[in-house]
Amino acid sequence: MEGLKDGIMETENTEARPLNFLEKIIEDDLKAGRVPDNVIVTRFPPEPNGYLHIGHIKSICINFGLAQKYGGRCHLRLDDTNPAKEDMEYINSIKSDIHWLGFDWGNYEYYASDYYDQLFDIAVRLIKEGKAYVDSLTPEEMKEYRGTLTEPGKNSPDRDRPIEENLDLFMRMKNGEFPEGKYTLRAKIDMASPNINMRDPALYRIKYAEHPRTGKKWCIYPMYDFTHPISDAIEGITHSICTLEFEDHRPAYDWATSIDGIEHAPHQYEFARLNINYCLMSKRKLLYLVQNNFVTGWDDPRMPTISGIRRRGYSPEAMKDFVSRVGVAKVEGVVDYSLMEFCVREDLNKRAKRLMAVLDPLKIIIDNYPEGQVEYFEAENNPEDPESGKHKVAFSKELYIEKEDFMENPVKGYHRLYPGNEIRLKHAYYVTAVSVDKDEDGRITAVHCTYDPESKGGTTADGRKVKGTSHWVSADHALVAEVRQYDKLFKAECPGQATGNYLDDLNPDSLVVIEKAYIEEEAGNAKPGDYLQFIRNGYYMADSKDSTPEHMVFNRTVTLKDSWSKMKAKMGL
RNA sequence: UGGGAUGUAGUGUAAUGGUAACACUGCAGAUUCUGGUUCUGCCUUUGGGGGUUCAAAUCCCUCCAUCCCAGCCA
Numbered sequence: 001m002e003g004l005k006d007g008i009m010e011t012e013n014t015e016a017r018p019l020n021f022l023e024k025i026i027e028d029d030l031k032a033g034r035v036p037d038n039v040i041v042t043r044f045p046p047e048p049n050g051y052l053h054i055g056h057i058k059s060i061c062i063n064f065g066l067a068q069k070y071g072g073r074c075h076l077r078l079d080d081t082n083p084a085k086e087d088m089e090y091i092n093s094i095k096s097d098i099h100w101l102g103f104d105w106g107n108y109e110y111y112a113s114d115y116y117d118q119l120f121d122i123a124v125r126l127i128k129e130g131k132a133y134v135d136s137l138t139p140e141e142m143k144e145y146r147g148t149l150t151e152p153g154k155n156s157p158d159r160d161r162p163i164e165e166n167l168d169l170f171m172r173m174k175n176g177e178f179p180e181g182k183y184t185l186r187a188k189i190d191m192a193s194p195n196i197n198m199r200d201p202a203l204y205r206i207k208y209a210e211h212p213r214t215g216k217k218w219c220i221y222p223m224y225d226f227t228h229p230i231s232d233a234i235e236g237i238t239h240s241i242c243t244l245e246f247e248d249h250r251p252a253y254d255w256a257t258s259i260d261g262i263e264h265a266p267h268q269y270e271f272a273r274l275n276i277n278y279c280l281m282s283k284r285k286l287l288y289l290v291q292n293n294f295v296t297g298w299d300d301p302r303m304p305t306i307s308g309i310r311r312r313g314y315s316p317e318a319m320k321d322f323v324s325r326v327g328v329a330k331v332e333g334v335v336d337y338s339l340m341e342f343c344v345r346e347d348l349n350k351r352a353k354r355l356m357a358v359l360d361p362l363k364i365i366i367d368n369y370p371e372g373q374v375e376y377f378e379a380e381n382n383p384e385d386p387e388s389g390k391h392k393v394a395f396s397k398e399l400y401i402e403k404e405d406f407m408e409n410p411v412k413g414y415h416r417l418y419p420g421n422e423i424r425l426k427h428a429y430y431v432t433a434v435s436v437d438k439d440e441d442g443r444i445t446a447v448h449c450t451y452d453p454e455s456k457g458g459t460t461a462d463g464r465k466v467k468g469t470s471h472w473v474s475a476d477h478a479l480v481a482e483v484r485q486y487d488k489l490f491k492a493e494c495p496g497q498a499t500g501n502y503l504d505d506l507n508p509d510s511l512v513v514i515e516k517a518y519i520e521e522e523a524g525n526a527k528p529g530d531y532l533q534f535i536r537n538g539y540y541m542a543d544s545k546d547s548t549p550e551h552m553v554f555n556r557t558v559t560l561k562d563s564w565s566k567m568k569a570k571m572g573l
Numbered sequence: 574u575g576g577g578a579u580g581u582a583g584u585g586u587a588a589u590g591g592u593a594a595c596a597c598u599g600c601a602g603a604u605u606c607u608g609g610u611u612c613u614g615c616c617u618u619u620g621g622g623g624g625u626u627c628a629a630a631u632c633c634c635u636c637c638a639u640c641c642c643a644g645c646c647a
Contacts, residue, residue, distance in 0.1 A: 018587055047647050150575045184645050194576040196643050205645035224647050248577055248642050327586040332640050336584045339597050458606050469606050536607045564608040
């Protein structure tokens with residue numbers, strides 16, 4: 001399997017990299033003999049309430065990567081304890097996204113709902129031991145009783161309910177005798193704890209939502225703080241790794257794993273989640289964008305979801321490299337979007353097939369080229385990879401180049417086509433602009449050139465140099481395609497920071513559609529999944545949903561680095 | 574102002590008592606049949622203040638800043 005192979009290579013390559021704090025903990029544990037059978041067991045535990053996003057890639061790489069590096073295993077566990085929000089669609093997308101990244105959980109696919117019976121039995125035992133009670137406080141009352149950050153809470157009147165009564169009520173909760181909200185099961189810990197999570201946390205609540213896996217079997221569902229640590233213990237997880245916001249839950253985690261009868265309690269470790277500027281990494285907000293049609297779906301190429309970036313043309317290798325460059329630590333920071341783009345470009349540069357596409361066409365006519373003649377030139381598929389071969393491109397008297405590649409009155413530093421200047425048409429001939437045709441409004445409709453027949457293939461015997469090389473397509477041979485120029489979804493580094501509403505920072509130019517771009521014939525063979533570079537324009541991929549042989553659609557994955565436009569900006573153009 | 578965490582170039586991450594570094598960004602230049610790639614160079618760093626020590630990013634004290642927590646969400 002390709003992904004697995006990559007993973008192993010990655011492990012080998014990173015041998016020299018300094019250990020991150022999780023690796024140090026694991027190596028210490030291994031050395032000290034604290035790991036049962038010396039097998040590291042991690043888990044990736046998403047809640048199936050949305051699509052996985054770039055932030056999850058970090059967690060996936062940490063959990064699967066650690067297991068791979070230390071010869072252990074990583075479980076996939078869907079944390080499905082809130083049927084009101086969860087859905088089979090999400091479960092399926094999560095699995096396919098992890099596979100796309102090249103990771104595999106083998107037979108270790110688990111669901112928190114697999115443990116509902118065991119969890120229930122443990123809850124009953126807690127009640128019998130006087131460590132849990134059924135509470136009739138309403139949500140509002142419970143909030144009141146909980147106290148505040150600075151004041152302790154107070155005990156619920158139901159806290160000392162007799163064990164038998166608790167047992168009876170809990171059974172009746174399970175049997176569906178009460179409406180939602182009527183009762184909860186709570187752990188009896190400490191209402192005065194400075195840690196709010198320890199102020200008698202809810203263990204079970206009543207919910208009549210249909211569960212994607214257990215259907216209507218249950219009407220009470222266990223809470224995260226109860227479910228997660230016990231699920232970890234059941235599966236023999238050795239290192240339970242989560243994000244920083246769960247630090248405050250660690251005492252609750254330890255409380256649950258120290259319940260009598262739970263063997264080899266795992267430990268929870270927390271790392272800083274991945275934040276990237278110009279991106280939103282909140283499932284709730286992403287869901288809002290989807291539901292309100294600010295984007296076309298979870299897999300809109302502008303979305304920071306795994307399915308979105310895949311459709312856009314990002315490669316799993318690039319993203320794994322990105323995550324590894326970001327590193328693992330406990331500092332809450334924001335990574336530059338430019339680092340992600342760098343990783344994507346670096347990977348795509350090695351693998352993308354080079355093609356010519358003219359997105360904003362300007363006709364050029366080679367006056368001294370024979371009418372009706374067609375020549376085919378060989379174009380290398382990828383100069384970075386000599387093994388990648390060549391393909392043919394048709395050349396004829398009438399061609400298109402980019403409007404941007406011609407200036408009637410060139411600015412300083414411009415070394416593309418302008419009257420009297422000679423440039424190279426990539427793979428083909430040297431041409432010199434001689435005159436322009438204009439319409440009655442003075443707009444240029446075509447540029448007349450002459451070519452040097454001695455420059456065939458792009459070089460001349462006299463060895464003279466030209467400063468500019470343009471890509472082009474033959475007007476008679478070009479195919480027409482739709483090109484979707486994607487850019488950042490948000491125009492602000494931190495969406496919502498300025499006005500308090502992230503919708504205000506949506507980038508109005510995040511998608512610019514070019515209905516009719518001219519592409520060379522070879523591009524007609526491109527399929528979704530093929531990494532392409534339209535020379536001098538950027539990296540592209542055929543759209544997996546909308547592209548058909550009759551109407552090809554290409555997504556811009558990322559632009560090329562562009563020092564010319566930077567220079568233009570500096571000159572105020 | 575309760576509790577939990579975190580502060581190292583613009584950004585991210587190393588250095589665990591012994592010369593503060595790597596990558597990205599930015600800037601400058603060379604190379605180039607992509608103003609891409611590649612190569613070279615430059616810029617900029619230990620939150621503040623004390624203390625211990627021959628020596629502190631690292632240990633101690635203190636102050637400051639930022640983040641997380643008051644769901645019957647995860």
